[in-house]
Amino acid sequence: MEESKQGYSLAEGKTLFIWLTSFVVLVLLPSMFRVSLGISHVYVKIVIKTLEWATLQIEKGIKMQKVLALENLIANGIIQREETSMEKEIAGQHRGYFSLADIMYFAKKGCEAVAEDEVTQRFTSEELLSWNLLSRTNANFHRVSWQLTAVWVIGILIRYCLLVPFRIFLAFFSILLLVSATTVVGQFPNGRIKHWLSNQVQLTCAALGVRCLSGLVQFHNRENRPQKGGICVANHTSPLDVLILASDGCYSLVGQVHGGLLGLIQKSCMQTSQHVLFERSEMKDRHLVRKRIREHIADKAKLPILIFPEGTCINNTSVMMFKKGSFEVGGIIHPVAIKYDPRFGDAFWNSTKYSMMTYSFNVLTSWAIVCNVWYLPPMVKEEEEDAVHFANRVKAVIAARGGMSVLPWDGGLKRKKVKESFKEEQQKKYCQLVTENVFVGNGNV
Numbered sequence: 001m002e003e004s005k006q007g008y009s010l011a012e013g014k015t016l017f018i019w020l021t022s023f024v025v026l027v028l029l030p031s032m033f034r035v036s037l038g039i040s041h042v043y044v045k046i047v048i049k050t051l052e053w054a055t056l057q058i059e060k061g062i063k064m065q066k067v068l069a070l071e072n073l074i075a076n077g078i079i080q081r082e083e084t085s086m087e088k089e090i091a092g093q094h095r096g097y098f099s100l101a102d103i104m105y106f107a108k109k110g111c112e113a114v115a116e117d118e119v120t121q122r123f124t125s126e127e128l129l130s131w132n133l134l135s136r137t138n139a140n141f142h143r144v145s146w147q148l149t150a151v152w153v154i155g156i157l158i159r160y161c162l163l164v165p166f167r168i169f170l171a172f173f174s175i176l177l178l179v180s181a182t183t184v185v186g187q188f189p190n191g192r193i194k195h196w197l198s199n200q201v202q203l204t205c206a207a208l209g210v211r212c213l214s215g216l217v218q219f220h221n222r223e224n225r226p227q228k229g230g231i232c233v234a235n236h237t238s239p240l241d242v243l244i245l246a247s248d249g250c251y252s253l254v255g256q257v258h259g260g261l262l263g264l265i266q267k268s269c270m271q272t273s274q275h276v277l278f279e280r281s282e283m284k285d286r287h288l289v290r291k292r293i294r295e296h297i298a299d300k301a302k303l304p305i306l307i308f309p310e311g312t313c314i315n316n317t318s319v320m321m322f323k324k325g326s327f328e329v330g331g332i333i334h335p336v337a338i339k340y341d342p343r344f345g346d347a348f349w350n351s352t353k354y355s356m357m358t359y360s361f362n363v364l365t366s367w368a369i370v371c372n373v374w375y376l377p378p379m380v381k382e383e384e385e386d387a388v389h390f391a392n393r394v395k396a397v398i399a400a401r402g403g404m405s406v407l408p409w410d411g412g413l414k415r416k417k418v419k420e421s422f423k424e425e426q427q428k429k430y431c432q433l434v435t436e437n438v439f440v441g442n443g444n445v
Contacts, residue, residue: 061144170212186271198272236308
């Protein structure tokens with residue numbers, strides 16, 4: 001009996017030693033030295049081949065069962081509409097006088113907005129061109145064939161029984177490492193050594209965080225990475241944006257002070273680096289926010305500030321209105337475009353529908369987080385250019401590089417009513433159009 005117990009304990013010790021050695025060699029050391037062993041690339045390629053095979057199975061099954069075609073099951077829109085401006089639709093109908101028929105234009109636009117407006121759909125998950133074998137995107141596709149059902153079940157077992165436990169362990173390990181390492185580094189006197197150690201801790205923990213999501217991130221044009229004393233602005237899809245960018249560079253963050261787990265991470269980071277954090281009441285004071293940011297970028301020795309000017313998460317299909325505050329403080333703007341691949345998992349956080357815990361669970365149970373990051377050339381405000389036009393110019397560059405559409409609407413509309421200024425702008429356009437046509441009509445008479 002004693003020999004068998006000793007044998008069991010010895011076997012357990014060997015297993016634990018092998019597991020720890022594999023973790024250090026395959027995960028921890030590559031994260032510290034920021035090298036890739038190619039494991040994520042191979043894994044993503046296998047998932048891509050599996051999804052392509054599943055798409056073929058679905059198409060064959062639908063044809064055999066004489067059901068609607070795949071493109072009809074996954075609709076890209078509810079209604080068809082022509083994207084024409086007010087000037088084009090109304091101006092051609094005017095003959096120098098006000099027409100009661102103009103009401104039909106506004107009634108038509110109102111009906112289109114009720115059926116499917118271009119703002120609300122930006123706060124829902126991006127439509128998939130084919131099923132990605134996840135239960136939350138399933139439309140009974142797994143019943144198309146028994147082969148597809150078997151692959152779907154195997155995928156559930158792999159994600160929930162193999163990947164999720166490892167990802168949860170790695171996530172807790174990353175947070176524990178961040179808290180403990182920043183506490184130790186925070187005791188060092190301010191200087192080059194503390195600054196270097198702080199950067200290494202942030203980069204290592206962020207790289208571990210990306211690995212716990214089976215993340216595969218492709219960084220492009222690294223020669224344009226944000227420099228000290230500058231402002232990095234990017235489109236915003238989820239809290240993962242910070243993690244992904246922090247795995248390739250160090251930043252000072254601008255945001256609201258939080259509690260709970262996120263607050264613990266904030267306090268840990270504040271021990272080793274300087275961030276621009278505000279209380280909830282202070283965030284409403286725009287002058288104070290701009291003053292803090294201006295003071296930060298004035299010191300060229302400080303890390304670049306990372307800002308998401310949209311102010312809320314968008315589903316990565318478009319870039320919405322950039323708040324002008326970060327473009328009023330001066331300095332160099334470093335645009336960054338982030339584009340996720342929705343086939344492997346939905347990175348978008350719909351905070352009005354999902355809590356942080358639910359969102360984290362959905363991300364951890366996805367296949368992977370795959371995205372591309374483009375560092376764009378730095379931009380500065382031109383002479384006689386106001387902050388609004390400068391913000392729109394930066395937004396257009398980011399959207400073009402990421403392959404996203406540009407929308408003028410405020411992302412805050414998902415929680416607020418439309419501002420009166422937007423309504424007044426449309427009213428002014430129409431009044432100007434009518435008065436100009438009346439003037440032209442009278443001139444022709």
